[in-house]
Amino acid sequence: xxxxxxxxxxxxxxxxxxxxxxxxxxxxxxxxxxxxxxxxxxxxxxxxxxxxxxxxxxxxxxxxxxxxxxxxxxxxxxxxxxxxxxxxxxxxxxxxxxxxxxxxxxxxxxxxxxxxxxxxxxxxxxxxxxxxxxxxxxxxxxxxxxxxxxxxxxxxxxxxxxxxxxxxxxxxxxxxxxxxxxxxxxxxxxxxxxxxxxxxxxxxxxxxxxxxxxxxxxxxxxxxxxxxxxxxxxxxxxxxxxxxxxxxxxxxxxxxxxxxxxxxxxxxxxxxxxxxxxxxxxxxxxxxxxxxxxxxxxxxxxxxxxxxxxxxxxxxxxxxxxxxxxxxxxxxxxxxxxxxxxxxxxxxxxxxxxxxxxxxxxxxxxxxxxxxxxxxxxxxxxxxxxxxxxxxxxxxxxxxxxxxxxxxxxxxxxxxxxxxxxxxxxxxxxxxxxxxxxxxxxxxxxxxxxxxxxxxxxxxxxxxxxxxxxxxxxxxxxxxxxxxxxxxxxxxxxxxxxxxxxxxxxxxxxxxxxxxxxxxxxxxxxxxxxxxxxxxxxxxxxxxxxxxxxxxxxxxxxxxxxxxxxxxxxxxxxxxxxxxxxxxxxxxxxxxxxxxxxxxxxxxxxxxxxxxxxxxxxxxxxxxxxxxxxxxxxxxxxxxxxxxxxxx
Numbered sequence: 001x002x003x004x005x006x007x008x009x010x011x012x013x014x015x016x017x018x019x020x021x022x023x024x025x026x027x028x029x030x031x032x033x034x035x036x037x038x039x040x041x042x043x044x045x046x047x048x049x050x051x052x053x054x055x056x057x058x059x060x061x062x063x064x065x066x067x068x069x070x071x072x073x074x075x076x077x078x079x080x081x082x083x084x085x086x087x088x089x090x091x092x093x094x095x096x097x098x099x100x101x102x103x104x105x106x107x108x109x110x111x112x113x114x115x116x117x118x119x120x121x122x123x124x125x126x127x128x129x130x131x132x133x134x135x136x137x138x139x140x141x142x143x144x145x146x147x148x149x150x151x152x153x154x155x156x157x158x159x160x161x162x163x164x165x166x167x168x169x170x171x172x173x174x175x176x177x178x179x180x181x182x183x184x185x186x187x188x189x190x191x192x193x194x195x196x197x198x199x200x201x202x203x204x205x206x207x208x209x210x211x212x213x214x215x216x217x218x219x220x221x222x223x224x225x226x227x228x229x230x231x232x233x234x235x236x237x238x239x240x241x242x243x244x245x246x247x248x249x250x251x252x253x254x255x256x257x258x259x260x261x262x263x264x265x266x267x268x269x270x271x272x273x274x275x276x277x278x279x280x281x282x283x284x285x286x287x288x289x290x291x292x293x294x295x296x297x298x299x300x301x302x303x304x305x306x307x308x309x310x311x312x313x314x315x316x317x318x319x320x321x322x323x324x325x326x327x328x329x330x331x332x333x334x335x336x337x338x339x340x341x342x343x344x345x346x347x348x349x350x351x352x353x354x355x356x357x358x359x360x361x362x363x364x365x366x367x368x369x370x371x372x373x374x375x376x377x378x379x380x381x382x383x384x385x386x387x388x389x390x391x392x393x394x395x396x397x398x399x400x401x402x403x404x405x406x407x408x409x410x411x412x413x414x415x416x417x418x419x420x421x422x423x424x425x426x427x428x429x430x431x432x433x434x435x436x437x438x439x440x441x442x443x444x445x446x447x448x449x450x451x452x453x454x455x456x457x458x459x460x461x462x463x464x465x466x467x468x469x470x471x472x473x474x475x476x477x478x479x480x481x482x483x484x485x486x487x488x489x490x491x492x493x494x495x496x497x498x499x500x501x502x503x504x505x506x507x508x509x510x511x512x513x514x515x516x517x518x519x520x521x522x523x524x525x526x527x528x529x530x531x532x533x534x535x536x537x538x539x540x541x542x543x544x545x546x547x548x549x550x551x552x553x554x555x556x557x558x559x560x561x562x563x564x565x566x567x568x569x570x571x572x573x574x575x576x577x578x579x580x581x582x583x584x585x586x587x588x589x590x591x592x593x594x595x596x597x598x599x600x601x602x603x604x605x606x607x608x609x610x611x612x613x614x615x616x617x618x619x620x621x622x623x624x625x626x627x628x629x630x631x632x633x634x635x636x637x638x639x640x641x642x643x644x645x646x647x648x
Contacts, residue, residue, distance in 0.1 A: 128163040131246060132227055138175065138249060139220035143213065144183035156180055171246040178212075178253055181260035185209060188267045195326045196308035197278045201270055204304040205263050212256050219244070219252060255293070262297055275328030276367035279306060283368045302369070303411045309367070310409040317378055317424050318406040320385025320398060322359070330365040331379055334358055354391050355537045355634070359383050369411070374418075377425050380633060384428045387634075391534040392435050401427065429633050436634070440535050441503055443627070446641070448504040449539070453529050453547040454616055454648075455554045457497055464491035464527075465562050472521030476512060479521045484510035488527070507531060522559055527551055537634065538641050546645045554611065561604045568597055619647040 129149045137147035146152045150172075151159045158176045160169060189206045193199060226243035262285065270278050282305070285298035308328075315323045322333050334357055359379070366375045389395045405424065409417055436442040451457040467487045471479065488510040492498055497505070512524040526548055531539045571594055626632070626640035 128165070128168075129161055131168070134168070134172070134246065135223045135244060135249070136227060138246075139216055139223065141179050142175065142182070142216050142219075142253070144179055144186060152179075152183070156184065168246065171250055174250050174257075175246070175253065178257045178260050181257070181264050182209065182212065185260065185263055185267060195274050195328055196312075197275055197305065197328050198270065200305040200308050201266070201278055201282075201301075204301050205267065207304060208259060208263060208301075212260065215253070215256055219249065258293060259297055262294065263301075266301070274326075276309070276330055276365040279309060279367035279369060287368070299412070306369075306411040310411065313378065314406065314409050316382035317385075317421065318402045320382050320387075320389050322382070322386075328365070330362050330367075330375060331382060332360045332362050334360065355383065355387055355638075356540075359386070374421065377421060380635065381421070381424050381428050384432050384634065387534065387537070388428075388432055388435065391537070392432075392440075394431075394435060397431060401431075426631075429631070432634055433632065433637075436534070436538075436637075441501065442535055442538060442637075444501055444504055445507070445529075445531055445535055445539060446623070448500065448507065449529050449547060450616065450620060452497075452508060452527060453551045454612075455551070455558060456612065456616070457495065460491055460495040460497045461558060463494050464488065465558060467491055468521070468525070469562060472525055474521055476519055476521060476524055479512060481511050484512070484525070522556075525555065527555075538638055543641065543645055550648060554608075557604060557608060557611075561601070561608065564597060564601045564604060568601060571597060615648055619644050622647070 133149060137149050140147040141150045141158070144152065149161045153159060158179060160172055164172070185205055186209065189202045189209065191202070193202065222244045229243070266282060266285075269281050273281055279302065282298055282301055286295045286302065289295060289298075312323055312329045315321050316329070316331065322329065322331055324331070324333075359382070361376065361379045363372070363375075366372070370378070385398055385401075389398045405420075405427070407420065409420070452460070455461045464487070467490055468484070471483065471487065488508060492505060492508070507530050509528045509530055511526060511528060512521070513526055514524075529539075529544070529547065531544075571590075623640050623644040626643075627637050629636070
């Protein structure tokens with residue numbers, strides 16, 4: 001055993017040679033007795049080393065030192081002694097160690113270098129914070145605030161203390177998710193956005209975050225009561241008696257974490273959306289997911305954030321006004337300059353432009369909470385009210401209707417909303433058709449166009465042709481408009497047209513088309529029917545051009561008929577006069593000429609019959625059927641009139 005006995009001395013010598021700075025340290029200060037704190041020596045060893053009254057104290061000390069050699073801070077043990085007190089290896093005590101290393105209790109006078117080393121080692125091996133300490137910091141962490149043991153870094157991350165047990169780390173990881181989500185959503189709520197729907201989304205998320213803070217406040221109260229009652233340090237067997245634990249906090253915040261997670265997804269997806277697209281995105285969580293919690297949460301969010309949308313909808317269907325400062329509604333208003341040129345007066349802008357071009361339906365902005373047919377009906381209601389207010393000049397009725405029928409609209413009350421929309425639709429359409437038919441005589445104007453522009457009034461057309469025949473034979477340079485209008489007035493007074501409404505007769509105007517060299521009045525004469533607003537919403541400028549083309553075509557046929565009629569009368573007169581004396585020479589040729597004239601007259605008559613009765617009258621009957629339907633709208637009337645002209 002010489003090597004074993006000399007091991008401590010050799011290692012100490014090597015340490016001295018390495019220059020560890022312990023040259024002046026006394027051996028008694030290095031070699032300390034080994035002590036087991038808090039763990040008693042086993043009974044066998046205690047009985048073995050328990051001295052009797054007649055044993056000397058020195059022998060007891062040697063036995064104990066042999067059984068439990070004193071441990072130095074470097075893992076070295078002093079050399080064993082003989083019974084006489086000398087060292088077994090015979091080495092002089094003053095040789096290596098300088099003097100005998102005495103075994104004595106730990107001296108409180110420890111060198112400063114060893115104190116620093118002990119403090120550093122104790123700080124590195126510091127115990128992990130207790131569960132009560134973590135619970136005390138948890139409310140701050142759940143609110144996104146840094147605490148003593150749980151620190152938030154500049155990046156979206158949470159730093160956990162070291163030396164925590166794995167189960168505690170797992171629980172803190174779960175609790176870190178709502179903390180980080182809350183910080184992210186708080187920044188989203190405080191961010192600026194242009195758009196009422198975007199602002200309402202942030203308001204809805206802010207309301208949910210306040211509910212989340214209410215949960216944290218309740219949880220903090222429970223934690224304080226638990227810590228003050230001293231039940232946080234119960235042993236594991238009595239964990240059910242504790243009020244609050246980390247695991248219970250995970251369970252209590254599970255539903256709130258799901259809500260924060262959903263709001264985070266909504267916030268990210270809403271960055272590039274606006275208006276009804278945001279509502280459709282949130283509604284997709286309610287319509288496309290089978291989880292009851294997700295559906296209920298999305299419905300609650302929609303009930304809060306759709307308030308601006310329903311306010312715009314209410315003003316549109318009850319007032320006919322579009323209150324959309326950020327262009328989020330599914331109805332788009334065009335610029336007045338684009339519709340009416342430089343004329344900014346909406347009453348002077350053509351009604352057809354106001355009805356057809358002032359408002360457009362943006363199908364991309366229609367939220368999924370409304371069907372396509374429902375959106376079209378809403379669009380038509382507001383457009384009709386706006387048309388009644390500005391084009392028809394009946395703003396008093398619109399204000400009275402808005403005062404009587406206006407009501408608050410909310411998300412979720414689908415039955416009331418549909419009933420309100422249907423009632424508003426019927427009321428508005430009925431009022432609009434009443435104004436167009438009774439006040440502005442739309443049907444009378446359509447009938448007048450058929451009689452005068454399409455030459456349906458036979459006696460008037462014949463008289464006008466006779467009055468203008470000699471005058472229209474002149475070159476266009478010698479024809480004046482006031483003369484044409486004078487002959488038109490004579491034709492009206494000499495036919496049944498004089499019994500028509502003065503409103504209709506004032507719309508008739510005789511004029512020439514663009515002048516060109518070498519043409520006569522027959523080629524350029526036209527009878528124009530001028531309508532005013534709001535009748536021009538149906539009889540549009542394009543429809544007027546089509547009527548002029550039809551009149552020009554029919555007028556030329558009428559001119560041929562009139563010319564053939566004059567020729568036939570001359571033939572009949574000449575046959576009884578001059579041609580009777582030369583019938584033996586020209587009789588056969590004269591007969592062939594009369595047959596050709598008769599065939600031409602027959603062809604022209606059949607052509608006019610076909611155009612007037614088979615084409616115009618048949619199309620007119622279809623138009624009458626379409627515009628007399630109970631639920632006919634102005635759009636239906638416009639479409640029926642357009643089809644009427646196309647069929648002709």
